[in-house]
Amino acid sequence: MCHNIIGDLARFCFLYFIVYIPYTCSFWMMFGGDVEEFETVSETLFSLFRMTLVDEYNYDGLKEENPVMCDILVGTYLAISAIVMLNLFIAMLSETFVRIHDNASSNALMERAAILSCIHDNLSDEKKQAYYKHVHDEPMKEYYDDDMALEGKKHQR
Structure with missing residues (x-):
């Protein structure tokens, strides 16, 4: 089970970083060095991660610096990362648990059939x-x- 979960986590992380890295570059190009919590690349990375978790970030500072790009970048990033990506991750894990449960049930029924067949033969x-x-x-x-x-x-x- 852990092996399958780790595989799902790796696939999710790969997909998440496909979105996370370009948005980090976009936020850094638009607001880097000028807005608090976006002054360095590492702060920008962390602020975007907090946005994914729908935590607090310096929206007012972003809005003050460039209102149009703030709404576009923050809106699309929240829609993609917080809504789509996290729900996709939940769906991936749910599907994995269902598949593992079905496989375990099938194995249990096959073991029961093997025992009954052995009893019948004896x-x-x-x-x-x-x-x-x-x-x-x-x-x-x-x-x-x-x-x-x-x-x-x-x-x-």
């Missing part, structure tokens, strides 16, 4: 015939109403 002929006769003569009968089954599914959600 039964004596006399016990096998008694079992076959029991299944043939006394099948399990249960009442089934499809309306009740549909109601049960509604309550499970």
